Amino acid sequence: MTSEVNQQELLIKLIEQNNKLIEQNNLIVQINAEQAAQLSEVLSMFEEEEPKSSSASLDGG
Structure with missing residues (x-):
């Protein structure tokens, strides 16, 4: 029974970490969209x- 409880606790922690990573990824996507704009x-x-500046060529000629 203890092993099953430990597995459930581990699963909950992994889900919480995954949710945090998803939130961070969403923030990165939002920042990326703002920077792209x-x-x-x-x-x-x-x-x-x-x-206006097309008359001046880059090579000076």
Whole structure:
């Protein structure tokens, strides 16, 4: 009986750890989405400026 109780306690701890990992992963996904949106905004700003500076080539020629 003690072995069965220990297995149940271990299972509960593993489930709790798994739930914490899922929460952390969800937070990482949210942060990643926010960063992607910010990066997209920055890239669009560069694209808007591109026609103004397109006359100057990168190699100076």
